[in-house]
Amino acid sequence: MGGTAPRGDATRWTTGLRLLAVGLLLLAACLCAGHARAEDGYDLWLRYHPLPAAQAGTYRSHVTQLIAGATTPTQVATRSELLRGLGGLLGQALPVADTASRDGALIIGTPVSSPLIAGLHLDMRALGREGYLIRSVVVNGHAATIIAGNDDIGVLYGAFRFLRLLQTAQPIARLDLRDWPRVKLRVLDHWDNLNGSVERGYAGASIWDWWKLPDWRAPRYTDYARANASIGINGAVLNNVNADPLILTHKYLEKVAALADVFRPYGIRVYLSVRFSAPIEVGGLKTADPLDPQVRRWWRTKADEIYKLIPDFGGFLVKANSEGQPGPQDYGRTHADGANALAAALAPHGGVVMWRAFVYANKPGTDRIKQSYNEFKPLDGKFAANVLLQVKNGPLDFQPREPFNPLFGAMPKTRLIMELQITKEYLGFATHLVYLGPLYQEALSADTMTRGKGSTVAKVVDGTLDGHALTGMAGVANIGADRDWCGSVFNQANWYVFGRLAWNPTLSARAIAEEWVRMTFSNDDAFVKPVVDMMMGSREAAVNYMTPLGLAHLMGHGHHYGPEPWDASGPRADWTPVYFHRADYAGIGFDRTATGSDAVAQYAPPVAREFASLQQIPDKYLLWFHHVPWDYRMRSGHTLWDELVMHYTHGVDAVKQMQRTWSSLKGYVDDERYRQVAAFLAIQLHEAQWWRDACIAYFQSINGLPLPVGYAPPAHSLKYYKSLSFKDVPGYSSW
Numbered sequence: 001m002g003g004t005a006p007r008g009d010a011t012r013w014t015t016g017l018r019l020l021a022v023g024l025l026l027l028a029a030c031l032c033a034g035h036a037r038a039e040d041g042y043d044l045w046l047r048y049h050p051l052p053a054a055q056a057g058t059y060r061s062h063v064t065q066l067i068a069g070a071t072t073p074t075q076v077a078t079r080s081e082l083l084r085g086l087g088g089l090l091g092q093a094l095p096v097a098d099t100a101s102r103d104g105a106l107i108i109g110t111p112v113s114s115p116l117i118a119g120l121h122l123d124m125r126a127l128g129r130e131g132y133l134i135r136s137v138v139v140n141g142h143a144a145t146i147i148a149g150n151d152d153i154g155v156l157y158g159a160f161r162f163l164r165l166l167q168t169a170q171p172i173a174r175l176d177l178r179d180w181p182r183v184k185l186r187v188l189d190h191w192d193n194l195n196g197s198v199e200r201g202y203a204g205a206s207i208w209d210w211w212k213l214p215d216w217r218a219p220r221y222t223d224y225a226r227a228n229a230s231i232g233i234n235g236a237v238l239n240n241v242n243a244d245p246l247i248l249t250h251k252y253l254e255k256v257a258a259l260a261d262v263f264r265p266y267g268i269r270v271y272l273s274v275r276f277s278a279p280i281e282v283g284g285l286k287t288a289d290p291l292d293p294q295v296r297r298w299w300r301t302k303a304d305e306i307y308k309l310i311p312d313f314g315g316f317l318v319k320a321n322s323e324g325q326p327g328p329q330d331y332g333r334t335h336a337d338g339a340n341a342l343a344a345a346l347a348p349h350g351g352v353v354m355w356r357a358f359v360y361a362n363k364p365g366t367d368r369i370k371q372s373y374n375e376f377k378p379l380d381g382k383f384a385a386n387v388l389l390q391v392k393n394g395p396l397d398f399q400p401r402e403p404f405n406p407l408f409g410a411m412p413k414t415r416l417i418m419e420l421q422i423t424k425e426y427l428g429f430a431t432h433l434v435y436l437g438p439l440y441q442e443a444l445s446a447d448t449m450t451r452g453k454g455s456t457v458a459k460v461v462d463g464t465l466d467g468h469a470l471t472g473m474a475g476v477a478n479i480g481a482d483r484d485w486c487g488s489v490f491n492q493a494n495w496y497v498f499g500r501l502a503w504n505p506t507l508s509a510r511a512i513a514e515e516w517v518r519m520t521f522s523n524d525d526a527f528v529k530p531v532v533d534m535m536m537g538s539r540e541a542a543v544n545y546m547t548p549l550g551l552a553h554l555m556g557h558g559h560h561y562g563p564e565p566w567d568a569s570g571p572r573a574d575w576t577p578v579y580f581h582r583a584d585y586a587g588i589g590f591d592r593t594a595t596g597s598d599a600v601a602q603y604a605p606p607v608a609r610e611f612a613s614l615q616q617i618p619d620k621y622l623l624w625f626h627h628v629p630w631d632y633r634m635r636s637g638h639t640l641w642d643e644l645v646m647h648y649t650h651g652v653d654a655v656k657q658m659q660r661t662w663s664s665l666k667g668y669v670d671d672e673r674y675r676q677v678a679a680f681l682a683i684q685l686h687e688a689q690w691w692r693d694a695c696i697a698y699f700q701s702i703n704g705l706p707l708p709v710g711y712a713p714p715a716h717s718l719k720y721y722k723s724l725s726f727k728d729v730p731g732y733s734s735w
């Protein structure tokens, strides 16, 4: 302070006042943000932050002690989750007791693990192994709540459900609910490579640290298992379907076994993607012919080795004769021959084969979307009992919108598992806010009409349509080593909704979004409603700014980043946007009616008629099935071209609206998450505008038509958009 003139009392006084004011402001800010402390997203929807005092007080009177066994690893996990969750939510540690000594005991267990539960003689037949029942009861004259199941894992699921009731501010005084999974295998498919990269992964490197496994079992593996168990996911395929054969070497199997050990208490089985030619690459054989006795013996011995290390190993996932992967057709055998050979090796141990139907190699020249059906439908009835055919939701490839895959309902004698993509390869990668609940729900609720009205895809998936007990749903994971797991907070909702719909495919995407928002952010209705609305509209926004009215696959070549509708570069025609949109001076769209590729004929007649008819086809599938002139009159009265421009523009406007919604909610969210979402929405807007402008510029270069009045021209020339090129795009080029 040398050299500064001494200040008088008055100055000191004002400075003091100022400091006090600043201090008070800071204090106020801290108090306001009390519920909104900075968060990095690591805790997902299992945050367990203290509930508002009044609410916590009510809950505390209903939950005063925990009576829970801790003999098996699953029981230990369940008890510790409840202590952690309730302790956090209620703001005080919950005492563990042996018997209900006062009102408010939370009693958990199975009739075997808990004498108190056994004494209630509950009817739990319908619950199966994984279901649970939560009920308010009276025990020893005291009000109590029970969480009961037939098996420890059901109790764990029930515990997470109970926590969710509190997390989402539901009443718990008079509970009587029971639930069980409608689908048997609820599986995440990780496209993780052994070198730590993730194909189509946008959340950093793989979470599996293969290098340090099996010695180092990162705590994160347990948190991964907790998160999955909380939504009922019970399986994980650890490695990419473009599989490295090394995963089947003993060294790697030991690593896999370590992960299986961590996951086991949480009811999660591990599965592996296998390369069909592994008997050659790992086994040193000359062939991988599935009918060769040596090859069959090799798979059997390999399966025996795996089950010695991992007694509850789930099975294999196989991508064969697809996109360059080896397969049975290399030896003149069918997909069924291939699948059954592996299935025979796993069957003695109770394992399954999930054989992917995503193939389009058999007849180049045939409409790509028809090939999988052509190839697999004739094999109905030919697959072994422990084979599931894994079918993508749509016939093409995880586009922003596709009609349902016609294989659903078309193979009644085959167990079909549905594959959805959670990672947003075609939906803006990590940064775009696109909630996939509506996409999944649209796919599941589609009516295949294969057994009359009401033969929905969901009924194929849950097995009720054709009476299958072995059923499944698989989601390509969006999980990586990023601190927030999924590359953004809102991407976590897609992991969440996948798990919830795999548990019960008839749940509503909106209800699930609401649960997630309450658990992830806040129970304040003033926040919940607008955020859920924003999420529910987000997928349609993306469809509009990327591929409206049934367009598909206009993304950048190979890496799939941004628009490249002009791309015709090969090496295969059916990898290029021009193949899919077929725009020319006269019109646009892919004629898949009888005058074109006749893909409509793969659907049940009433659906085929609807899709084939210009009068009946819903606008959203128009250009998927029809090639129509640019001046075609839409139902709205606009021409197709005008309507296309309007859809693109709506998409961009919807993102602007999302930005407005988010900025109006600043006060409800901690700064860290608020700012990331805001920044990502800015990226989304920029890229949505780019999508709109690039596509309009390109299509306009083909049809020469003016834009409808009031619609802004693209910001740049087509030449400019074509000049953009991208290197090192995340998630690309691992195979």
Ligand code: GCW
Binding pocket: 191, 199, 200, 241, 242, 319, 323, 358, 397, 398, 425
């Ligand atoms: O969508 C495509 C992806 C490939 C992927 C393939 C598949 C794993 O671009 O990266 O490969 O689908 O599902 O097999």
